Amino acid sequence: MNLLGAILALPVGAVVGSFAVTAGLRWARGEQALSGRSRCDGCATPLGYGATVPIVSYVRLGGACACCRAPIHRGHFVGEVLGAVLAMVSVATLPIGSALAAAALGLVLIAAAAADAVVRRLPDLASLAVAILGVGLSLLRGPEAVLAGLVAGVLTGGALLLLRRGFAARRGDPGLGLGDVKLAIALALWLGAATPWAVALAGLFGLLQVRVAKPADGRIAFGPVLAASGWVVGLALQAGLFGDLIP
Incomplete structure (x- = not known):
């Protein structure tokens, strides 16, 4: 340390x-x-x-x-x-190079979360910055991590878009904003096979927030919990805490 x-x-x-x-x-x-x-x-x-x-x-x-x-x-x-x-x-x-990139990515997430908390909309520029930094961090782990991130990005985007379509068809409301989908894809480029952990953790935190805050419309800004979960899981991945389970 x-x-x-x-x-x-x-x-x-x-x-x-x-x-x-x-x-x-x-x-x-x-x-x-x-x-x-x-x-x-x-x-x-x-x-x-x-x-x-x-x-x-x-x-x-x-x-x-x-x-x-x-x-x-x-x-x-x-x-x-x-x-x-x-x-x-x-x-x-983390080693200094990885630490600077992870900290920079985290600060971009803070900015995005602040915006989403106010207007329920995530800046596309922030998601783009997260994607670039995420790919850079994956490169530091090796080419296999970059490939895993690309696959995770495609699968995450496809799954969340299908989820939006299903909610829209059943309830008339997609439930999940396109900005959330874009941010999840950007994070997946960093997280690779660990992406489901981050999404599940964000979902859990989101449900807890709904129960505690009890918003009138039953909805919350999902960006902040997605950002927090993604960064925590990503740091653990970058630090090697998943061992050989996830590249």
Whole structure:
């Protein structure tokens, strides 16, 4: 375990996690996602460095803007914590090249999940980035892993599209968004034969979320649970925790 590297990765992950959530929320609002100064979502006041220190600023300000006291979206705090954790875990468990790619993929997933949580729609650009990074991580495991990922992507896409058609025919509602299908395919390029584990885990978390949150329409944003499950299973796969069972 690279203990020093993991400790140093914490603040870096928090900073990039903050940027990832901001990008996702801006995309959801139809704004320029990757550029522009940080500002309050309520009064649009530009934020100085003291108000943008990850995690610390949110806690110090009590989750509200210092100028207008409008609530700061909790996604910022969650993204900063998740960014710190996934950066630390990646560096602690993987060689540096794999760790950087896995952390980058995780940060893209944070941005996508933030957008989906707000508007129930996943950015295609995020899924494309996940696919590219996923193929890169598969290459680090060997050509057989890339082939397994391609097969898993085709099978996952086909199965989920058939599932959507079946739900639409029976209930008049496909139940699963096309953005979710695209993200699942992108993750499958990384996960290969481990894809069913991620999909099953996401389904379980989704059912638990429905039971706990009890949304009025009975539906949830599936992107966040799919992103979390995919990244956790992918990290375990990249770290070799599946042994020889999955390449």
